[in-house]
Amino acid sequence: MAQTTFEEISAADFFYRNRDIAGFTNPSRAIFAAVRELVENSLDAAESLKIPPDVYVRLSYEGEASAETQIYRLRVEDNGIGIPARHIPSAFGQVLFGSKYKLKQQRGTFGLGGKMAILYGQITTHQPAYITSSTEMSKIYMYKLMIDIQRNRPLILDRKVLINKEQWRGTIVEFSLEGDYFRAMPKLLDYFKQTAMVNPYANLTFVDPKGRLYRFTRVTKEMPVPPKETKPHPYGVDVELLQRLIQITPYKNMLEFLKNHFHRVGEITAQKFLVFSNLSPSKNPKKLTHEEIVRLMHMLKKYEEFLPPDASCLSPLGEDLLKAGVLKELKPEFVVVHQRKPATYAGHPFIVEVGLAYGGEIPKRGNFIIYRFANRIPLLYDEASDVSVRVITAMNWRRYKVSPDMPVAILVHICSTKVPYKTVGKEFIADRPEVRREIANGLREVARQIQHFMSKREHVDRERKRLGVFSKYLPKIAQFSTQLAGKQKPPDIEKLLASVKKYGAEEA
């Protein structure tokens, strides 16, 4: 008889076997993914300290690997919060260990990217990674480590402690990996450019393997209000979450339990909800039966009077920054931006920001140029499956006097405590109905504004034509009438011309 063998694999082993799902599909994507994951960690690390990020990326050539790929050394340096010494090995050498498992808007969400980059480097070059970090304390810690993939544990090969004389704070990650920079280059430069566009307060420096320097200098030190960590919203809970809260709660009755563990639930709301769900305020949450927990979950979802999540845990760019970014990078003739009010899907708050730019230096391509962002990072791959692209494709643009053969760029930014990515590689966003609706509404708003602009332009064109006719014939009519009346001097037609001249002068 056929025999089936069973085995258990570690989380690191899972991602080692399935690196496609984490974005490390081929040598070119691998370079791209490694850089972006580390840059995004660096941006998060600086922002969590509320200081403008300085991120330095250097990719240098180390040798030939095969006909198509090379070995590169990647170094990413930041001025972020730093990592406490005892956490450094696991933060870089253990998959599913990290500081990103919080209800807060962050670029990273999976606690996976940095480790995947190092893991990929290790399996292609077998070199250890070097991590240097300081939290501005008196010491700098340096680790040389590899990942024990089968056990999902860091292997510490060396550890040094230096005196931090200059009060340096930040993290430096350095390791070797196989890749194809030549193919990755266009996307990678695009990535830096677009990252600069939505992070105008960051300094990004990139030195490529040929020694070329790319600098994206901050245009402001002003940063958006940093997001706060939040509690779960009642509409987003499931049984598992309720059970975890019940397990850890220090509160002995339902009233306190609800008030203290949920977003948007205060004394009065909690009381009303308990009446609605027919639960005693004095009941000990730890005494709830399985059935009561399931019922509580359904009741939390059914109760219609919870306020929607507030946006303090979100940090959108804001219309001004967005507009500035678009103007700076795209140099259009006209730009409209719009920020939607906070909304929620499955209890996760999110905000959609959209922009539409027309003309100027935007090229005509036969289709819209689409920029997609999520929590201030650009999304560059698998565009066709993204919810934004689907919404854009489905929209009736003709209605707004816009068509794909015009020079039009569309920008969509989604920020959320939990961006519904479809892939661990954060390539595109799932088609959640609530998200889709917000994007569609945002786009309709900017479309209406662009329509207004287009109508105005048509009107200007008509006026200009009309004025052309007037200015052509009026002098002749004036001259003819003068002759007819037997006068010498024709009447002054300048005033008359000016009175019909509403547009055209400054725009001509």
Place this chain on the structure above:
Amino acid sequence: MAQTTFEEISAADFFYRNRDIAGFTNPSRAIFAAVRELVENSLDAAESLKIPPDVYVRLSYEGEASAETQIYRLRVEDNGIGIPARHIPSAFGQVLFGSKYKLKQQRGTFGLGGKMAILYGQITTHQPAYITSSTEMSKIYMYKLMIDIQRNRPLILDRKVLINKEQWRGTIVEFSLEGDYFRAMPKLLDYFKQTAMVNPYANLTFVDPKGRLYRFTRVTKEMPVPPKETKPHPYGVDVELLQRLIQITPYKNMLEFLKNHFHRVGEITAQKFLVFSNLSPSKNPKKLTHEEIVRLMHMLKKYEEFLPPDASCLSPLGEDLLKAGVLKELKPEFVVVHQRKPATYAGHPFIVEVGLAYGGEIPKRGNFIIYRFANRIPLLYDEASDVSVRVITAMNWRRYKVSPDMPVAILVHICSTKVPYKTVGKEFIADRPEVRREIANGLREVARQIQHFMSKREHVDRERKRLGVFSKYLPKIAQFSTQLAGKQKPPDIEKLLASVKKYGAEEA
């Protein structure tokens, strides 16, 4: 100063937090994903025994959950190999534990789907899952279990042992979950239909919540040759894999090591390779330094004389079965199929099969109808990002006299020991260059055949017109000539007509 807290989460917790990436995006997708994951496990379980699968799926209504969703009970029953009693709890209650981590063509690859279904059921209904299984031994085992998500361990709530009087063999999984069957229905029925199309030797039965019975009966008991488990091909190895092999190898010299652990490496090839890479055949693999392992990996990739992987680990459908499936389900006027030779990406062997069907009952939709399959399962979501769709879109079909406004259906089947899925939910396939090339070549081949068919049709049309002209004027000419010649009986023109009548009679 801001404080960063670090934590470790389990693999189950990771997928609980990120169910979008496993396909459980919303209540409708969740129903779809749960059914398909369990059906695919069942098909694998029967095929590994080389017996035609009988899979019974029942979804029944249990109650209202919210305005849009219901609670359903899902039961999936098969006649597969069964699961040894000691493995049942982990096989269903522990993420990243399973029998799918092998170099062999299987539907499942992540060892995740079944557990995700149960996990999703648990967090939406808080009900345990019931697993019944027997490997045809004297006993049947029944487990009632839940998943401890934070620890990623099964929680056994109950266990029963029954006497297996009737020598039953197979597995039954039953649990409750929240979902939206109404929305999932079209995709789910499509899923069963397409699964039946590429598994014509399987019986599939589905009873939906309204008690409607859908039966897909096998048309043959003939099954494709089952795939064999294979060893890694030298072109696909990385340092991690080499190290694992070195760790477990019982062989004491490089010659034996290479011969016994790699696919397509025999005595002579191993010797030649060792000369090429300047390694001593008697060297003990366990004595290789880090640098030597890295060099060995590069050498394995550089050596050009390894044969490509053979296809014994693959089990394509074959042109006959494919054609039969298409004819049965689509009823076209004309169908061409083509199977490519085995190819390889990153050391993983794969075979592409394509089909193109025209006319008959295929509707005109303004674009091609595309069917995507991988290891004999249909892929129904996120079509736009799939490599097959990209290839189809990029192809110059006009050249082959085919255009999207014709009634054309295109089918692509990829089978591999490792299908390069982009998502854990197995929605679509990554754009690997080698895979892309094979698909393109396959499609060109069927396109040429369809072009031939189209040209022939045009020719037939022309001939028919020509014949029309002949048959119209020839009798008149005959009659006129007869009169002119003063004869009574016109000559027999039937022979003449027959001589120009190459087409048309049977097709008219």
